[in-house]
Amino acid sequence: MPVLEAERFLPWLAVLASQDIDYTIEDVGRQQFLILNRRDFPAALQELALYEENAAKLYERQVRLSEPMVGREAKHSFSVSAFAFAALYFILLLRFHVFVSELTPSWRHRGVWHGEHIRQGQLWRCITSLTLHADYAHLLSNLFWGCILLTLAGSILGTGWALLLMLSSGALANLLNAYIFPQAHYRALGASTAVFALLGILCAHAGMRNMYSAKNSENGLLQQMQPILPLLAGLAILAAWGTAAKSDLAGHASGFFCGLLTGFFSLKIPAGLRTWPWQFMCWLGAGLLHLLAWQYAMR
Structure with a gap:
């Protein structure tokens, strides 16, 4: 599984470790890959998708809280x-x-x-x-x-x-x-x-x-x-x-x-x-x- 964005690497590792999903890391040039067991692959995808969903919700909430006070004041x-x-x-x-x-x-x-x-x-x-x-x-x-x-x-x-x-x-x-x-x-x-x-x-x-x-x-x-x-x-x-x-x-x-x-x-x-x-x-x-x-x- 390729990790396309560097800022996601450590959070993904924390998610997998929290669910006791075994993995190994391989570097191919500047690209990092997570190597997973075939039986753990569906569970890993599910947990990573749940993490991405929660992270997106948290980001949207921070934007909603800051936009009326920061964005509007800065622009107007x-x-x-x-x-x-x-x-x-x-x-x-x-x-x-x-x-x-x-x-x-x-x-x-x-x-x-x-x-x-x-x-x-x-x-x-x-x-x-x-x-x-x-x-x-x-x-x-x-x-x-x-x-x-x-x-x-x-x-x-x-x-x-x-x-x-x-x-x-x-x-x-x-x-x-x-x-x-x-x-x-x-x-x-x-x-x-x-x-x-x-x-x-x-x-x-x-x-x-x-x-x-x-x-x-x-x-x-x-x-x-x-x-x-x-x-x-x-x-x-x-x-x-x-x-x-x-x-x-x-x-x-x-x-x-x-x-x-x-x-x-x-x-x-x-x-x-x-x-x-x-x-x-x-x-x-x-x-x-x-x-x-x-x-x-x-x-």
Whole structure:
């Protein structure tokens, strides 16, 4: 029996040995042959065929597990449509800032993050505060980085899921801060909490992609560290850009870690839920969250 592929040689020997099937090995040039007894030949073929079937199933399972996180991210790390959507969203945020700036201060007062008010039941502030900004410099900074990160997340997850996860992660971070820091009496506003949540989502995806890639590489120190490199990079960005003077450090940090959590959750979203109808439903959901939050704020 010829062994046509070298990588099958040792596994075939292990299969035959596990079934107590006698064999000898002969080398003819560069070709290896397994010499079997005639009476053992049918059993050997059956066992080797069963091994090949199980190996193929295992390979297919590994491909299914890795493809949504590795293949899709590698092939679609940037999408023009995702960039257009991200630019549209933050342009609308800019237009909303102009709209609020022309109104009475009551809009800003009713929408900013305030821990005590949130603990008293004004949960809409967790969302409305993400849409308010102190000035144009504050807004443009979030617009620039948010557009880049939302484009990358939208290219991986789809624009609908990326927007909904960004908004939910930012709102969750604001809610947690209200209870983690009950002694805080300051007010906070800005989309930066949601922007750092996007960073966390991307770090979660990149970490899982590197983990699957590392399984197929050598077990050197650098390969073993690959899964945590995106997390270290995200923490470095958080330390560099999220700790500026007068910035909401607690909001940035909690946004990043809530983004990590939702990023790992998003890995479980099946491909069937990333189609356009579901993306559209996510757009509607995110839009309704914005509208309902401000409706409750202005009651």
